[in-house]
Amino acid sequence: MLKFIKKGKKQGNIEPVEKENKGARLEFSKDAGILKKNQQHIVERLAMKIDETAFATDNLIKITYDLADHVEVQMDSINNVVNEMGTYSALAEEVFANTENSRQIAATTLDIANSGNEAVTNSINAMNEIQKSVIYAKEVVNNLNKKSEHIDEMLKVINNISYNTNLLALNASIEAARAGDAGRGFAVVANEVKKLADNSAHSADQIAKTIQEINGEITNTMKAMDDSMLRIQEGAEIANNTMIVFNEIIDAINTTSKVTEEINEAIAKQTASLESVIDCTVDMTDTSKRVTSLVDIASLNTQYTKTSLKILAEVSKDLHSISNKLLEEIDTDVLAENxxxxxxxxxxxxxxxxxxxxxxxxxxxxxxxxxxxxxxxxxxxxxxxxxxxxxxxxxxxxxxxxxxxxxxxxxxxxxxxxxxxxxxxxxxxxxxxxxxxxxxxxxxxxxxxxxxxxxxxxxxxxxxxxxxxxxxxxxxxxxxxxxxxxxxxxxxxxxxxxxxxxxxxxxxxxxxxxxxxxxxxxxxxxxxxxxxxxxxxxxxDNDLEGFVDGKYDIITANSKDEFNKVKNMENANIYLADVLGTYYLGFNMESTSTFAKSKEARQALNMAINKKKIVDDILGELGQEAKGIIPSRIVDNSCLTNISYNSSKAKDILKKEGLYSLGRALKIIIRDEPEDAIFYRMSQYILKDLEELGINYEVKKIDVKNYYTREVISNCDIFVGRWIADTGDPDNYLQPSFNYNNLTNFTRYNNSKVMELMDKAKEIINPNKKMEVYKEIQKTIIEDSPWVPIFHPKIALVSKKDIVGARMSPLGIINYEDILMESNN
CATH class of the missing domain: 3.40.190.10 (Periplasmic binding protein-like II)
Known part of the structure; x- marks a missing residue:
């Protein structure tokens, strides 16, 4: 039979040896059980991932179909827009023609109004001349009235002469009667004188009566002249008002003409713009047609992908079946729990x-x-x-x-x-x-x-x-x-x-x-x-020693010293990952300290903390000095400038802001951790910088479990914190720490402008415009300085050589389900 043994001292490598008994079960090295289990799980998880890919493909197909439908609707909308714009363009031209007619009518009306204004001016001038004539006539009548008064005086003299003459005639008659016949002739003369006197008196009476009638008519004439003067004045006032109205009409016509010219220019520009828009919509139509074609191609390709996934799923099933049969042939009597x-x-x-x-x-x-x-x-x-x-x-x-x-x-x-x-x-x-x-x-x-x-x-x-x-x-x-x-x-x-x-x-x-x-x-x-x-x-305990001694399979190197040690280890895999987070010095914005009241004081402390020294001494390659509050992989910070370390300038600002006359020690809390822990070491560097500033402070150590509680932080002035992103979304990063309504806003920072901008950013679809809003938010928060950002961390994930799949996400999370061991040693 085939027998597999270890090759040298290297874990997990096996080599075949000569076949001994045909048909017998295969025997493997003691790591074969782990390999067998890994094989089973890989095949099963492969099938699961194929199913998940099929889910994603179905989603993609649905989205592609929806996109095709929306593109079609968009094309219809664009065509409608083109038609409407064509109609609107025609209306604009008609409006242009009508406004041109209005302009000409306004010009004609302006000429008529100017003529009317001139006629009113002439009327006013004529009325002024009539008024002068009436005043002159009134003066003549007044003079006539005065002369009639002189005639009346003369008549009184005549009446007086007539009376005296009559009296003299009477006396002459008396004297003639005395004279007898000798005075008869004189009596006749006296009688004639008396008649003449009587006639003179009678004529004087008639003249007086006539003069009285003339005086009556003069009075009536004077009254008529006064009435005429009133009418002339009223006419003059009406003419003046008419002239004012004509002037207003002329001004209105001039304004109307100017507006009409502006409308004409605007319509001309609008018509040109409409033509450009129509050209653009035509281009959009062409583009939409191309998009439709691409959507059709994408839909076809996703269908191909779905078909391929089905085939792959069938292959996976076959692989699963064959793998199970193969694994059944592997003799693994001892399967120690790994x-x-x-x-x-x-x-x-x-x-x-x-x-x-x-x-x-x-x-x-x-x-x-x-x-x-x-x-x-x-x-x-x-x-x-x-x-x-x-x-x-x-x-x-x-x-x-x-x-x-x-x-x-x-x-x-x-x-x-x-x-x-x-x-x-x-x-x-x-x-x-x-x-x-x-x-x-x-x-x-x-x-x-x-x-x-x-x-x-x-x-x-x-x-x-x-x-x-x-x-x-x-x-x-x-x-x-x-x-x-x-x-x-x-x-x-x-x-x-x-x-x-x-x-x-x-x-x-x-x-x-x-x-x-x-x-x-x-x-x-x-x-x-x-x-x-x-x-x-x-x-x-000491993670690095535990790793070297085989106590731990996976650790993280968080400091410069640890990272330098593991870099040269032959039996270690190192996965260096950026972590979307920020270590910072936080202010309790609701405390009574100078830092809570003065942003200038907070800004001064920002330049008084030697961030570069912290990164260089503690972290090395595992840290990046922070420009802002947000990691650059979330929001680009190239527009920000590093705040230079300047202790003496910071001290001057803090003195001006009254920090040194606070009258009490600054309350600072730090985490109760071993002295080699990152937080503890960073805290010691910060405390030294505060000592250099001459700040009087008191430190209280808080156990890690209770550190980030409202009760603890509300009783301090400054704390050392860290925030790691839950996602790569800027809003997700900002909301927990800078939305006043969230319990994780430990500084209790409250800025309505920041809240408004965060709400605004959520509604923006364009990613570039959205990012500009987040840049503005970051600048605003940096200006207020509720944090002194120290550094953005990196983590070195260290695992043994026979471990595969140990990776850390940008959120600082290790997915344990992806890790497998190739050896039980």
Whole structure:
């Protein structure tokens, strides 16, 4: 028979030797059991991944068909736009002609108005001349009246002469009578004189009466002249008002003419623009036709892909069958349990996935609790419990179809009702989860978390395997939120009994103060994990020594010294990964310190912390000095400038801001960790920088579990923090730390402009424009300086040579289900 033995000392390599007994079972080395199990799991997981690819292909086919339908609708819309624009162009030309006619009419009206204005001016001038004539006539009549008064005086003189003459005639008659015949002739003369006097008196009376009548007529004439003057003045006033109206008409016509000319110019430009738009829409039509053709080709290719996947699935089944028969021939009498030992930095703070928000908890819980979607090692989403999903035409309603037969760790099938229950558990105000912001975009979530509603109306169960989730507004980053361990799906019946049961690749077997152990879930929807058991150690001992001694199979090198040591190890695989996170110095913005009140003081401390020294001394290649608060892989920070280290300038600013007259010691908290831990070492460098500034402070060590609690941070002025992204989406990174309403906003930073910009960014579809808003948000936060960003971390994942698949995602997570061991040594 064939017998395989180890080749030299190298693990996992086997070589065939001479065949001894034909037909007998094959015997293998002691690692054959591991290889056999790996072979079985690889074949099974291959089949699972082919099924998942088929799900994705079906989604792609549906999207392609939807795209084709929308392109067709778009082409119809473009044609309609072209027709409407043609009509509108004709209307514009007609309007142009009408406005030209209006302009000519306005010009004619302006000439008439000018003529009318001239005529009114002439009328006013004529009335002014008439007024002058009437005034002159009035003066003449007044003079005549005065002269009549003189005549009346003369008549009085005549009457007086007549009276005296008459009296003299009487006296003459008397004297003539005395004279007798001698005075007879004189009597006759006296009598005639008397008659003359009487006639003179009578004539004077007639003249006086006539003059009186003339005076009456003069009075009437004066009154008529006064009335005429009033009418002339009224006429003049009316003429003046008429002239004002004509002037207003002229101004209005001039304005109308100017506006008409502007309208003409605008219509001319609009007509030219319409012609350009029509040309563009024609181009769009041609482009849409090409897109339709490409969509048809893509649809055809996706059908080919689906056909290929079907063939591949059949091949996978054949491979599975042949592999099983081959493995049956392998003699593995002893199958020792292979255990993978992993060391992480510290103990998870929380094992309830909907309450946890620290990195260590995330590392463990991500591998225990499955969600609607799954985030792979690249940080992208793929099918999870949901095999497919699509968004409705409204852009806010997502429909998810679950895999049938997907099970919880307790063996029960997962249904759409479990998803709704799990989301409402996390959003329940009595539960007080710090992770509610993952689901705050769902319609009705806010009302439910504030106790104003009895359910989240945006999550609707369609049937046993389908549900819809309606958002407040379009937000594609929401899908990444559904792949988080905190938005996992839980079994209600176990949760109510105090046991949290999930559906991830591993089952939580045991938890102690030094380690926890995980067992592979045999019915995991993604296929049985390669490793049957994983022990996760958090003893805070020397990981590197443990790795060298064979105690640990996988560790992380977090410091410069550790990384330099493992780089030269022959038996180690090193996977260097950027982690989307930031280590920072945080201010309690609600404290009474100078730093809470003055952004200038916070900015000064930003230049007083020697970030470069921290990175160079502690991290080396495992850290990048932070320009801003957001890692550059999430938001480009090339536009930002490094804040230069300048302790003396910072001291001057802090003195000006009154820090040194605070009257009390600055309260600083640090994590209670071993002295070689990153947080502890970084804290010591920061404290030295504060000492150099002459700042009086007091330090309090807080255990890791209670460090990020509202009660602890509210009683300090400064803390040392870290934030690791849950997804690569900028909003996902910003919301937890800078939205005042979130419990994970430990600084209690509150800026309405930042909140408005974050809401604005969610509604922007164009990725470039969206990114510009996030750059503006980052600049605003840097200006306010609630953080002093220190560095963005990198992690070196170190594993033994016979371990395959140990990779870390940009979120700092290791997918344990992908790790396999080639040897049990």
């Amino acid at each position: 255990v993978l030992n992993i060391s992480i930095n510290s103990k998870p703070i929380e094992f309830d996935p909907q309450l946890a928000h620290d990195q260590e908890s995330a590392q463990v819980l991500f591998n225990i609790y499955g969600a609607l979607l799954y985030i792979g090692s690249t940080g992208e989403i793929s099918p999870g419990v949901a095999k497919s999903w699509y968004v409705e035409d409204d852009g806010v309603t997502w429909t998810f179809s679950l895999r049938k037969g997907t099970k919880f760790h307790n063996g029960r099938e997962i249904t759409a009702n479990d998803v709704k229950y799990s989301y409402e558990r996390m959003l329940n105000p009595r539960f007080n989860s710090p992770n509610t912001w993952f689901l705050e975009h769902i319609e009705g979530a806010k009302e439910y978390t504030t106790g104003k509603a009895s359910e989240v109306i945006g999550v609707k169960v369609i049937d046993r395997y389908r549900l819809s989730i309606k958002l407040i507004n379009p937000y594609s980053g929401f899908l990444l939120n559904l792949g988080q361990f905190s938005t996992c799906i839980l079994a209600k019946e176990d949760v109510e009994q105090g046991k949290i049961t999930g559906c991830g690749p591993y089952i939580l077997e045991e938890v102690t103060d030094e380690y926890c152990s995980l067992l592979a879930f045999k019915d995991y929807y993604g296929g049985i994990p390669y490793q049957e058991k994983i022990v996760i150690n958090y003893r805070n």
